[in-house]
Amino acid sequence: MSRQDLARIRRDIASEKSDVRKTALAEIKNWAPAEALPLLAENIDRKNDDVLLDISKTMLSFKDEALPYLVKALTSDNWAMRRAASLILGRLGASSLKKLMEMIPQNEEDVDYWMVQTLGNMGGEAVQYLVRVFKHSNQKIRLAAVRAAQGVKDPRMVVALLHLLEEQNWPIRKAAYDSLERIYSINQQAVVEALDSSSEEARFWIIKLLAQQANPELTSKFSKIVETGPMESKLEAIKALSMIENAEAHRILVGYLADKSWIIRKTAADAIYSQGLGASEELISAISGSNVDARYWSVKLLGQSKEPRIFEEILKCLHDPQAAVRSASCQALGALGDKRALAPLMTLLNDEAEEVRTVAILALSQIGERDESPAKSALPAHVRQENMMACVHCGKMVGRNFTFCPFCIGHLRHSCRNCGRAIDSKWKGCPDCGTPV
Numbered sequence: 001m002s003r004q005d006l007a008r009i010r011r012d013i014a015s016e017k018s019d020v021r022k023t024a025l026a027e028i029k030n031w032a033p034a035e036a037l038p039l040l041a042e043n044i045d046r047k048n049d050d051v052l053l054d055i056s057k058t059m060l061s062f063k064d065e066a067l068p069y070l071v072k073a074l075t076s077d078n079w080a081m082r083r084a085a086s087l088i089l090g091r092l093g094a095s096s097l098k099k100l101m102e103m104i105p106q107n108e109e110d111v112d113y114w115m116v117q118t119l120g121n122m123g124g125e126a127v128q129y130l131v132r133v134f135k136h137s138n139q140k141i142r143l144a145a146v147r148a149a150q151g152v153k154d155p156r157m158v159v160a161l162l163h164l165l166e167e168q169n170w171p172i173r174k175a176a177y178d179s180l181e182r183i184y185s186i187n188q189q190a191v192v193e194a195l196d197s198s199s200e201e202a203r204f205w206i207i208k209l210l211a212q213q214a215n216p217e218l219t220s221k222f223s224k225i226v227e228t229g230p231m232e233s234k235l236e237a238i239k240a241l242s243m244i245e246n247a248e249a250h251r252i253l254v255g256y257l258a259d260k261s262w263i264i265r266k267t268a269a270d271a272i273y274s275q276g277l278g279a280s281e282e283l284i285s286a287i288s289g290s291n292v293d294a295r296y297w298s299v300k301l302l303g304q305s306k307e308p309r310i311f312e313e314i315l316k317c318l319h320d321p322q323a324a325v326r327s328a329s330c331q332a333l334g335a336l337g338d339k340r341a342l343a344p345l346m347t348l349l350n351d352e353a354e355e356v357r358t359v360a361i362l363a364l365s366q367i368g369e370r371d372e373s374p375a376k377s378a379l380p381a382h383v384r385q386e387n388m389m390a391c392v393h394c395g396k397m398v399g400r401n402f403t404f405c406p407f408c409i410g411h412l413r414h415s416c417r418n419c420g421r422a423i424d425s426k427w428k429g430c431p432d433c434g435t436p437v
Helices: 003-012 018-028 033-041 049-060 063-073 079-092 094-103 109-120 124-133 139-151 155-164 170-197 200-211 216-228 231-243 247-258 262-275 281-286 292-305 308-319 323-336 339-350 354-370
Strands: 388-390 397-399 413-415 422-424
Touching: 003 018, 018 033, 018 049, 033 049, 033 063, 049 063, 049 079, 063 079, 063 094, 079 109, 109 124, 109 139, 124 139, 124 155, 139 155, 139 170, 155 170, 170 200, 170 216, 200 216, 200 231, 216 231, 216 247, 231 247, 231 262, 247 262, 247 281, 247 292, 262 292, 281 292, 292 308, 292 323, 308 323, 308 339, 323 339, 323 354, 339 354
Parallel strands: none
Antiparallel strands: 388 397, 413 422
């Protein structure tokens, strides 16, 4: 071949014109490997994906004879060439794996890094080699190997990654979890078994994995973890139960509303809400139970359901002995927006607990805003916030125009001793005749 023809071929195989490029590559396929492969290898750093793909296919047609050239490219100073060589080697398949491993230079970290990327693309046969790199002395290469493992769809890789969840090194554990998220479903049984045999640290990650399956058969396992596990695992197990939208999981979650730990109760309440099962019989039963925490959280959740059928049940809770439950009941009635709650809520405007009085006013305003008529007309004038004042004798809220407090019968308004004009207790004198109070 003349020097001019060789220059043309070299130019054409990198051409962005598809027909020109394919014609040149078809010609190269007929060459001897020792002539074709060096020329192809020096062009694999192309930025154009179509060019790189066609050159890759041509190199792959030479099979194992392309290996030495691709391995050499892994040691190149050119990053794009190293990356391209890794991609092409990954497409050679498992049949070339043993020969490839024999050719790889030892103790060259950059080559190790790109070999990790290559092995991740080679399927099940690469498992044993990739797992070997999990113990590499270089942290960067270890992490690369763990992340590359997500490309190996082989049940054995799931087992290997599960072992890494026991590592003390947090970045390794996180990388192992990220890879397991992609492939754990191909060996879910191994993950379930690890739930019983792993350390508490590993179990935390395994719960997160299994939660995605929403498997009802795991209900009892998650429940046991909530009973006996450390707090982090407890909270993850509760979240996992929320993914299982059946009656048994819901019943268990409602039971946690009475737990002695506030964070358990709050997490369970959030989990129940996320289930979206609405006003369940378990929640309705809980609002009349003996545990104040369960009553409080169940009332809040029932209010969030906004189901009209629970109106009467919530109404009963306005008389609960605990102020927190009465406040939650006011809030729930405000969310329901039923005008029948106006009169019962008004009775709480003078509740002994300030928090209850405050929430009652807010609930009344919520219901008024939902009425078709103007908000203020939904409330009698004397219970509107702007028309109320604290009784000077007992402190309870009363109408500003009241003469006597309806709660302590204290005299709220006085008359001028000279002219009889009604005067406010805060005035210093009569505005009509000037007589001092």
